[in-house]
Amino acid sequence: MPGTRHRPLPALVALGLAGLLALMVALSVGSVSMSLQELWAVLLGRGNALHDTLVFSLRAPRALSAFATGGLLALAGALMQVLLRNPLADPYVLGISGGAAVGALLAMLLGLGTVLVSGSAFTGALLSTVLVFGLAQGRGSWTPTRLLLTGVVIAAGWGAVITFMLTLSPTEKLPGMLYWLMGDLSYADSPQVAWLVLVPAVLLTLPLGRSLNVLARGPLQAAALGVAVKPLEWGVYGLASLLTAVAVTTAGSVGFVGLIVPHMLRLVLGNDQRIILPASVLAGGALLTFADTLARTLMAPEQLPVGVITALLGVPTFLFLLYRSR
Amino acid sequence: MSVLEARELVVDIPGRQGGDPLTARILPGQRWGVLGPNGAGKTSLLHTLAGLRPPRSGTVLVDGEPLASLRRRTLAQTLAVVFQERQDSFPATVLETVLIGRHPFLSPWQREGADDVRLAHQALDALSLSTLKDRLVSTLSGGERQRVAIATALTQQPGVWLADEPTNHLDLHHQVAVMELLHQQAEAGAGVFLCLHDLNLAARWCDHILLLYPDGELCFGPADTMLVPEALERLYDQSLSVVTVNGKPVFVPT
Numbered sequence: 001m002p003g004t005r006h007r008p009l010p011a012l013v014a015l016g017l018a019g020l021l022a023l024m025v026a027l028s029v030g031s032v033s034m035s036l037q038e039l040w041a042v043l044l045g046r047g048n049a050l051h052d053t054l055v056f057s058l059r060a061p062r063a064l065s066a067f068a069t070g071g072l073l074a075l076a077g078a079l080m081q082v083l084l085r086n087p088l089a090d091p092y093v094l095g096i097s098g099g100a101a102v103g104a105l106l107a108m109l110l111g112l113g114t115v116l117v118s119g120s121a122f123t124g125a126l127l128s129t130v131l132v133f134g135l136a137q138g139r140g141s142w143t144p145t146r147l148l149l150t151g152v153v154i155a156a157g158w159g160a161v162i163t164f165m166l167t168l169s170p171t172e173k174l175p176g177m178l179y180w181l182m183g184d185l186s187y188a189d190s191p192q193v194a195w196l197v198l199v200p201a202v203l204l205t206l207p208l209g210r211s212l213n214v215l216a217r218g219p220l221q222a223a224a225l226g227v228a229v230k231p232l233e234w235g236v237y238g239l240a241s242l243l244t245a246v247a248v249t250t251a252g253s254v255g256f257v258g259l260i261v262p263h264m265l266r267l268v269l270g271n272d273q274r275i276i277l278p279a280s281v282l283a284g285g286a287l288l289t290f291a292d293t294l295a296r297t298l299m300a301p302e303q304l305p306v307g308v309i310t311a312l313l314g315v316p317t318f319l320f321l322l323y324r325s326r
Numbered sequence: 327m328s329v330l331e332a333r334e335l336v337v338d339i340p341g342r343q344g345g346d347p348l349t350a351r352i353l354p355g356q357r358w359g360v361l362g363p364n365g366a367g368k369t370s371l372l373h374t375l376a377g378l379r380p381p382r383s384g385t386v387l388v389d390g391e392p393l394a395s396l397r398r399r400t401l402a403q404t405l406a407v408v409f410q411e412r413q414d415s416f417p418a419t420v421l422e423t424v425l426i427g428r429h430p431f432l433s434p435w436q437r438e439g440a441d442d443v444r445l446a447h448q449a450l451d452a453l454s455l456s457t458l459k460d461r462l463v464s465t466l467s468g469g470e471r472q473r474v475a476i477a478t479a480l481t482q483q484p485g486v487w488l489a490d491e492p493t494n495h496l497d498l499h500h501q502v503a504v505m506e507l508l509h510q511q512a513e514a515g516a517g518v519f520l521c522l523h524d525l526n527l528a529a530r531w532c533d534h535i536l537l538l539y540p541d542g543e544l545c546f547g548p549a550d551t552m553l554v555p556e557a558l559e560r561l562y563d564q565s566l567s568v569v570t571v572n573g574k575p576v577f578v579p580t
Contacts, residue, residue: 085415207434218413226402226430
């Protein structure tokens with residue numbers, strides 16, 4: 001928007017470069033580290049066999065999964081915050097991750113394989129979305145507060161189910177379950193689905209940016225300025241839910257990316273959704289890629305769940321922002 | 327030039343049965359004032375006329391087209407609403423907020439152009455907000471925010487203004503300035519429809535008055551026939567004294 005505090009394009013370019021850098025680092029760091037020249041050679045198809053395997057079979061799928069998951073979560077978070085007109089909303093606030101977790105843990109309890117765990121998580125996420133959608137609709141009247149309350153209560157319900165399942169689970173299955181709950185990219189070796197959802201979602205939300213700016217000023221004001229409020233709100237809710245479901249299916253419930261990334265960007269770039277939405281995707285992707293690189297190298301050969309890193313980075317950053325905003 | 331018309335319109339107010347149907351046309355150049363006690367349904371009437379809440383019965387038309395058949399975007403190119411309450415959960419500057427008034431005129435991929443920014447600056451000037459343009463709206467006083475809302479509607483260049491207590495929170499000078507601005511808009515061909523609490527502003531600036539009683543009874547007509555003490559005393563259940571200043575009645579509660 002002309003007259004805003006910052007030029008949008010340089011910020012987006014800078015975030016894009018940060019994303020590329022995070023991906024390069026993710027590809028070259030690990031048990032066998034590579035120099036930039038060596039990585040370059042691999043990318044040009046002139047690397048040695050070990051490096052080729054490391055980059056193309058192990059690191060690239062995982063790094064691309066991390067980037068897409070971070071982008072999905074940050075975009076979903078930014079959308080939820082506008083939809084609920086609540087700066088504290090995140091992709092999980094409406095209980096989607098809880099539903100997904102119950103689905104995933106159930107599959108793990110039954111000893112099903114990775115693909116079925118993902119499928120079950122996705123089913124749980126969609127089930128939770130439909131449940132919250134249906135209950136918040138009530139008998140017609142729909143308000144962000146009602147949606148938020150319904151979501152929070154459903155999330156609390158899922159929380160209880162999760163604890164119950166953990167209590168019942170045999171000890172040898174607990175570590176895998178806990179890793180899943182904290183967010184973990186160790187098994188995220190097929191980034192295709194996440195990217196196939198992320199790219200169209202970004203293209204879809206770009207032209208909606210100004211309408212979302214108007215919606216942030218309340219539904220009546222938005223309607224008076226020509227926004228078809230109900231279709232936009234339901235569309236945003238459906239899209240944010242889908243993004244979250246795909247992210248959770250890819251990497252478990254990775255915390256804080258969806259909450260803090262849009263916030264940090266708003267503090268720096270202002271609140272024009274036309275900039276915040278694409279910027280969130282780039283920054284979320286870069287952050288999660290970077291955090292995942294830390295997660296698998298900090299205590300190597302031990303792997304930390306990436307959710308621990310994002311939370312360790314996220315909690316102090318968020319508290320600092322909150323403290324400063326008063 | 328647009329005409330806002332109500333045909334047999336009954337506003338849907340929860341808990342109130344019946345209510346007189348309203349059939350009226352707000353023509354270009356007219357300045358309507360709606361008067362009534364708290365809870366009489368002034369805001370509900372305004373929102374119904376703006377198509378923001380469905381009527382219990384009857385229709386609202388803009389230039390002969392029922393609101394229900396118009397896209398919101400098309401309607402927003404003609405009709406602007408100034409709300410009594412506003413949400414600003416997210417930070418935005420005064421200029422950004424006022425530019426939002428151009429939303430109905432821009433396609434999804436279009437960004438605000440030089441003309442839009444010029445209109446926004448003109449609106450800021452008209453409401454003496456230019457020096458505040460880079461301030462965050464959340465840091466402004468109530469009266470300043472009210473002027474931002476009016477400037478946003480002005481940026482919309484509406485043919486019909488629906489304003490809910492546009493002088494709320496304003497100091498005396500800005501009350502007069504805003505009413506004068508709306509007067510100019512009417513002279514330039516806009517229809518103006520205001521909910522007001524201040525009888526004297528209504529008496530001085532409105533040429534049509536609509537009285538809205540708590541039980542849903544309503545009556546309207548040219549200002550001089552409506553602003554009679556007996557009717558107003560019954561409306562507000564409050565006895566009034568009338569003095570004449572500059573040829574206009576001034577009502578004082580006694």
